[in-house]
Amino acid sequence: MCNLLVINALQNLLFCIAKAAVLHGKSVGFALQKSRFRNVKAQLSLFKENIFTNSSRLSNEKKRLLLKRYRAVLSMRKHSHRKQRSIILLFQRVL
Structure with missing residues (x-):
């Protein structure tokens, strides 16, 4: 069961970021979403034959x-969110 969850999570990871940006109508942050999608897509080569194979x-x-x-x-994604928040806070302090 855990293995199926891991494989499903990996499959979703490739498509959920861009899909979320489109579904919520985000246009301002879309470039950021797009770059994150590109980063995750680059990871595809690491998972190549493993993502779509049967877990058994x-x-x-x-x-x-x-x-x-x-x-x-996932940890890369977490750290990128932290950087974004700190940059936003920096700009708020300057203004």
Whole structure:
């Protein structure tokens, strides 16, 4: 069950960011969303054969590696949000 969740999360990670930007009608932040989508898309080469394969076919070692890479991508996304917030706070203080 956990393996299915990991694979589904990886599949969603590739498409959810751009889709969210389009569905919510964001135009100002769309370039930012687009760059994040590009960054995640660049990670596709890391997951290449693993994302769309059946979870029962993956070895335990590959599953661990997949989970590790997924967590790395999530932490990258977290840090980018922190940078954005600090930049916004900086601009607010200046104004």
